[in-house]
Amino acid sequence: AQRVTQPEKLLSVFKGAPVELKCNYSYSGSPELFWYVQYSRQRLQLLLRHISRESIKGFTADLNKGETSFHLKKPFAQEEDSAMYYCASRGAGGYQKVTFGTGTKLQVIP
Amino acid sequence: SAVISQKPSRDICQRGTSLTIQCQVDSQVTMMFWYRQQPGQSLTLIATANQGSEATYESGFVIDKFPISRPNLTFSTLTVSNMSPEDSSIYLCSVNRAGDEQFFGPGTRLTVL
Numbered sequence: 001a002q003r004v005t006q007p008e009k010l011l012s013v014f015k016g017a018p019v020e021l022k023c024n025y026s027y028s029g030s031p032e033l034f035w036y037v038q039y040s041r042q043r044l045q046l047l048l049r050h051i052s053r054e055s056i057k058g059f060t061a062d063l064n065k066g067e068t069s070f071h072l073k074k075p076f077a078q079e080e081d082s083a084m085y086y087c088a089s090r091g092a093g094g095y096q097k098v099t100f101g102t103g104t105k106l107q108v109i110p
Numbered sequence: 111s112a113v114i115s116q117k118p119s120r121d122i123c124q125r126g127t128s129l130t131i132q133c134q135v136d137s138q139v140t141m142m143f144w145y146r147q148q149p150g151q152s153l154t155l156i157a158t159a160n161q162g163s164e165a166t167y168e169s170g171f172v173i174d175k176f177p178i179s180r181p182n183l184t185f186s187t188l189t190v191s192n193m194s195p196e197d198s199s200i201y202l203c204s205v206n207r208a209g210d211e212q213f214f215g216p217g218t219r220l221t222v223l
Binding site (some may be wrong): 034043044045046049086088090097098099100101102103 | 152
């Protein structure tokens with residue numbers, strides 16, 4: 001079964017400091033990994049996915065199969081980055097359910 | 111992308127009653143998913159709904175409690191039956207297309223008194 005672990009419930013950083021939100025996964029096949037973000041009073045939205053290898057809003061995430069990790073990173077935090085971040089996995093093939101981690105609340109202190 | 115709307119956006123209900131949540135998508139999709147997000151917790155999948163077949167429920171969720179309809183490729187309903195305060199949660203409709211991202215509706219915030 002898929003399992004996604006986010007060890008930190010809350011991460012507080014100062015504006016301009018580097019950010020790393022941790023995510024580990026367990027899956028028997030080759031899952032797709034995602035990061036979703038939920039800003040205050042807004043719906044859940046996709047931030048990035050590992051297969052696209054792109055940087056969104058300065059965030060990047062590298063899939064490390066050896067460590068089964070997909071940590072989210074940003075070199076310089078901005079106040080507008082404050083939100084809930086969810087790591088998620090989906091089985092390969094598209095028509096699979098998405099399993100979410102418990103989420104990490106990022107708080108950027110001005 | 112997919113635009114998803116849900117009705118109602120929120121409701122306050124009495125214990126023992128039922129509430130039906132509607133989900134409308136602006137394009138045809140094969141699979142629709144219903145999630146629950148309890149206060150301070152992550153999203154938990156309730157069931158997967160395919161058009162023309164019975165929904166597939168996850169462990170811990172049963173059809174009698176959460177009946178689902180999927181009459182066509184753009185619409186689904188989730189009913190929360192015989193509600194108790196433990197059912198207070200945000201219920202989210204979600205869709206994906208093969209190889210595409212998962213899109214989420216705005217959610218229905220349910221409070222059971």
